[in-house]
Amino acid sequence: MSSIKEQLVILQQIAKERTVKTQNIEYDLETLVKKIDKNIIKLDPEYQRNHRWDNQLSSRLIESLILNIPVPTIYISQDIDVDEEVEDVPRYSVIDGQQRLTAIYNFMSNNMPLEGMEVLKLLNGSFYKDLPPFLIRRLEERTIKCLRIDSTLDPQVKYDIFERLNSGSVKLEAQELRNAIYRGPFNKLIKELAENVDFRVLNQINLKDPESAKKVQKMEDVELVLRFFALHNNRYENLKKGFKAFLSDAMKEFNLLSEQELMKFKKDFIETMYLIRHTFGDKAFAKYRVDKVGHEQEKLSKMSNFNAAVFDALSIAFVDLVNLDSPDLPNSVVQEYLDLFKDKRFFDSVSGSVNDREKVKYRIEAVKELLK
Incomplete structure (x- = not known):
């Protein structure tokens, strides 16, 4: 049976290895879409769930962004150091927030019309390109908080973090x-x-x-x-x-x-x-x-x-x-x-x-x- 001292050493080692290093950053939506377009951010890492939001749920997120309602923090993993140049390899993967980012990307890429909007009903049926200029500016400049997680984590740790963080869909309460x-x-x-x-x-x-x-x-x-x-x-x-x-x-x-x-x-x-x-x-x-x-x-x-x-x-x-x-x-x-x-x-x-x-x-x- 190991001594208390030996157990403490093991405990310290595990804590040191599993401690997550993070950095808080904010991106505006225009920047996020560009990073996804350039494959700097990978939306579908292997540990993400397969569930996809429908257009109505995605539209409600866009509605909350337009109305400046807070949305949950996006968690991304820094897989490659920002100073490295590696072609066709994503720099970041999404640990939690895949559905939100996918909804934003699809809409701002004109791949999704708005539907089921409860407050901004006049926008139902509109694509991003159909929005009046002031709303396009508002969405482009709207920022989302991101928590960037250090690249040294192995895939299993990322998966564990995702399982702990994932809270399902964002629902706009009345x-x-x-x-x-x-x-x-x-x-x-x-x-x-x-x-x-x-x-x-x-x-x-x-x-x-x-x-x-x-x-x-x-x-x-x-x-x-x-x-x-x-x-x-x-x-x-x-x-x-x-x-x-x-x-x-x-x-x-x-x-x-x-x-x-x-x-x-x-x-x-x-x-x-x-x-x-x-x-x-x-x-x-x-x-x-x-x-x-x-x-x-x-x-x-x-x-x-x-x-x-x-x-x-x-x-x-x-x-x-x-x-x-x-x-x-x-x-x-x-x-x-x-x-x-x-x-x-x-x-x-x-x-x-x-x-x-x-x-x-x-x-x-x-x-x-x-x-x-």
């Missing part, structure tokens, strides 16, 4: 797009309110490490705050077109509010979250179902600790009806609220296609009836 497009004081406010402690607890986000939560990473928490304001003050009555568009219209409208109006928004949200948490507990927005016990009895069982439709019902009813400065709630309110889940129509309103106008209206007004 709130990420709104954050890029509808910039203004309201947008700033909802990002601030998404960090409210009561809200995070109710939203089942770990206070010690909130950034690791997928809801935070995808800005779903910020969208919930937007949802609160978009529906409050009986605004849910105006929900006629799709819910996505309804939220986007609210972002645009609320960015024009005065500082005083936004301060009122802030106060209402903070006090509502505080009151709900301290009345109904940390899992106030949980969803329940009815389980049969015997022939006559019914028992509620929890389906999830947080449900966005339940969030609508409880939070909007509270902010619209309860005097937040001096709430006067009966002791029976918690049980009466839980009993709503025994009502099939209420349960249906927080299940399935929950953003349907009639479902939104019914679940909010059902809770309002308890608070009157």
